[in-house]
Amino acid sequence: MKKRQWQGWGPGEQAEQHYLVQPRALAGGGDVRHVSEFLRASGWRDKSKTGGPLLMESPDRTVRVAYDPYILPGGWTIHGQAGANGEWSAHLGRQTPVEIVAGLTDALTRPRSAHAPSIWAPLQEQNWHTRFEGQDYTATSPDGTAWMQYRQGADGSALWWTGAQDKQGNGWTAYFTPDTPMYLVQAFSAELAGPDPVMRPRGRVPHSAQIRTWSVSVKPSQLGAWQQARITAARAATWARNSARSTRPRTTARPYTPTGGARTRR
Template sequence: MKKKQWQGWGPGEQAEQHYLIKPRALAGGGDIRHVSEFLRACGWRDRSKPGGPLLMDSPDRSIRIGYDPFVQPGGWTIHGKATAHQEEWTAILGRQAPVEIVAGLTDALTRPRSAHAPDVWAPLQEQRWHIPPGDGHITAVSPDRSAWMQFHQAPDGHAMWWSGAQDHQGNGWTAQFTATTPMHLVQSYAAALASPEPVMRPRGRVPHSARIRTTSVSVLPSQLSAWQQARITAARATAWARTSWQTNRPPTTTSPHATQRSARAHR
């Protein structure tokens, strides 16, 4: 007996096997377009050369993001130039850092800072990470002990953030952030690292690790496209709102004293 295709899938569309992976920190790198397409929709400029590594600049050219898989160990480099209100900073994430976790940091680069003081440890505590007291450094470890986040300060005063994930076979990745990295970015990264939500990988892209748990799902190409487009649409809406506010914000009110000084200067 010949099976009939369910008509709700659309003409000629075939479901594809994917896997939901937990913990997300051990899911492998994933598709870098998850990061790059969002940034492009937010107005970032793609400086990449054909066939070369990814290279993107922020609209004001103060931040550069690169991904280079052609060198060892390869991975992500995010560099912020020194400005009037921010010291120079750098973040480096390994090639196997899941793009969903990388996006926790890079997406935050496109949003205005919150008025609340950032707390890197808060999203980890919410997910019951273990944070024992330390001397000169603080280390948070995930409940399954597969991922960590550490602030380390050496006796000479040099400080840095160090993070990553590793399984029993030694497979994994690390990330480093200079102490000057804006805290709201480190907090956004920590929230993405600790998120209990699984991430999805296609068949053939699932890491060989005894530490991960997988759930097989059937996904239509149109579903994947719709999910990706929803993320791009959200990025464009955010970019439009930011541009609209900057264009239409009211002018700064001039103080009476400044007006008087200006009047006197023109007499």
């Protein structure tokens, strides 16, 4: 059998212009596959219809992640079960950067931490400003373009409201219903406050006076390698979890057999 030579790093490969964008909250939506391919590699089922919106379902069928750009306002909907009868959902606008969306969706594939989650800790670590506004508690990014707010209604209901907006009014909003697991909201807030820029191809950078950009030349094979590394990590983590489950010791007691007693053959 002849081996095919991989052409990814071939001499004819041309670098393409991309841009690093900061702050990441104003970088625009990005490539939806950043979310969907990680979920697929983590064992999620792709329930999407041909030509329709994205729909991914968790292996245990308790959580669904959908992205629909064909309706208004469009965007992401994550829906799951909370306990025996409860439900929770998160709704994220179309321009929510996929890297921030992945903070939440990646966390859905991992076991919960034993530590109590803190939504505010990742924001405070990045010097976000926190304050009370009546019954609401709000954290705002240092440049004022992004926020995270805990809202409590007069009837006692509460939700998390977040988003980003520039001075021209461009941006996105998102909210999480009260029963949304707090570790998921924390994973989202950590990516929201992340200081690292995100990459966008030429022509996909929002026009905003509030963003900073750096031009970089990237080969298609480099992009492919970075994407594949993320997918490989998801597969490895899934394999490790499945292996751990299959090697757990049995907890059911074996039938008692008296020492030296005769066993009846069937």
